[in-house]
Amino acid sequence: MGDKLRWTAEVLLFGLAVLDAWLGTEPEWSLSTVAVAVAVLALPLRRRHPYVAFVLTLPMLALSYAVVAVLITLYGVARHTRDRRALAWCSTAVAIGYAVPWPDKVDLISGPSIMVDVIYALMMGAAPAFLGQLVQARRDLSLRLAEINEAREHERELIAQTVLAKERAQLAREMHDVVSHQVSLIAVHAGVLQVSPPDPETKEVAATIRRLSVGTLDELRHMVALLRASGSVATDLAPQPTLTALPTLIANSGIDTTVEGTMPTDADAATQRAIYRTVQEALTNVRKHAPGATAVVRLWHNEDELGVTVTNGPPTRPTLSLPSAQHGLIGLHERAELLNGTLTSGPTPDGGFHVRLRLPTTGSP
Structure with missing residues (x-):
């Protein structure tokens, strides 16, 4: 959905720039037509090469009345650059290009309109720059919030692992002190019964009990070792049975x-x-x-x-x-x-x- 909206915005901006260029170009000025065409065609470059696209749109301010393309490229520079000085120079160039009466326009500008042109020029140079910087700051803030959330999630995982390690250590102590002791007593008593059995069947049963008890003790010792390792990656796990x-x-x-x-x-x-x-x-x-x-x-x-x-x-x-x-x-x-x-x-x-x-x-x- 994000890509679809982005491409829709691209098409709308490009269409707006074309419409502005068509309305703001004087047919009798051949250089004006060329400058406007170059400016419009430079718009797709603004994401990868914002400064190149901006420079290619500047002549349009001097040779036509169209301004949308240069404002779009100025916004692209402000959105991507970290150099505030370069952005200030770009904004100043747009303001001057809009305010200064170039030779082909000088007869169209009267004294009372100069102040209005200066105000509009300042707005033209400042508004795209501030908007681009605002979007850049919002993006940086979103990335920072994502990093903070990731750090908090990692912290929660560490806390959970610490609690689990304590529980494992406590369980290992209980198994070592209680379960292993009881199984050891079973093995000892089975060994005594095996030495002096009342009949052969009892001796066989005692031998089985002792063998199972010894095997159980080995498994318990291994489980205690694993629990004390607290789930470390370097834990030497026994092979699973096949x-x-x-x-x-x-x-x-x-x-x-x-x-x-x-x-x-x-x-x-x-x-x-x-x-x-x-x-x-x-x-x-x-x-x-x-x-x-x-x-x-x-x-x-x-x-x-x-x-x-x-x-x-x-x-x-x-x-x-x-x-x-x-x-x-x-x-x-x-x-x-x-x-x-x-x-x-x-x-x-x-x-x-x-x-x-x-x-x-x-x-x-």
Whole structure:
């Protein structure tokens, strides 16, 4: 819209200058016609070469009664120049060119009209200059306001980052002092139970608990390090899991799990992470809500879709009440939606549970 208005204004000014030149040119003055034609044709130069356009329009004041073209170029000089002295000289030249009775006009000027001509000449020289400087000041002020708003926005971001850094530091301390301590105690007690178990099954369970506790401690230490880094760009982030880590995840889950099917080797990183996190969350829920149950992880793909289905049977041991924020499946739903996929879950007829992730083969949007 701005370009359209600008071009409309250009056309209107050019038309006004042509009309003024036609009305203010004496046909019998050949030099007048040439000067006016040069002045009108110089108008398009005023944006890139304002001084050149202004000089080319000055002869029009001496050889005709047309003034619009020279006023437009004077406004262009005032709008672009930072040199107040040069602008003053240009305004003075316009005032003199309008006021001084040139030889071809001297017989048209009488004594009483000289004062009026001087007043008009001063107005002709001053008005375009002041208007151009006003537009320039308005533009500079707009740029300055934009810089101030940008600086304020940057300041708000810095304040938000500072608050976030404090919260991360506090969370890191809590994780280090409370969560890590509790997991360490679990690992220690599991190690004691593993050394002197009452039966082989208990020894195997204790070994699984100890292995998971040690892995959890490593992840907690890494998370604490990331939180203490406060989101620094130089933070050394651990690589995100892919399908190559899926066998290790299943082996360390402590659940009798069968893997069926394969995934295409060219699956993108976001798809692989989504499948990995789905299997991880599903097996975690089996441990929490269906102790002793077996699970089946089925990887599948076709021409249009790919995904994973994790199905577990009913629990074979009493279920313990464990704390849960109920955010796991919600996060999986959100991850699937971001990848233009779907996630469904629910109980099975035999008392088990299933989680199914479907993603398009085109990957993330």
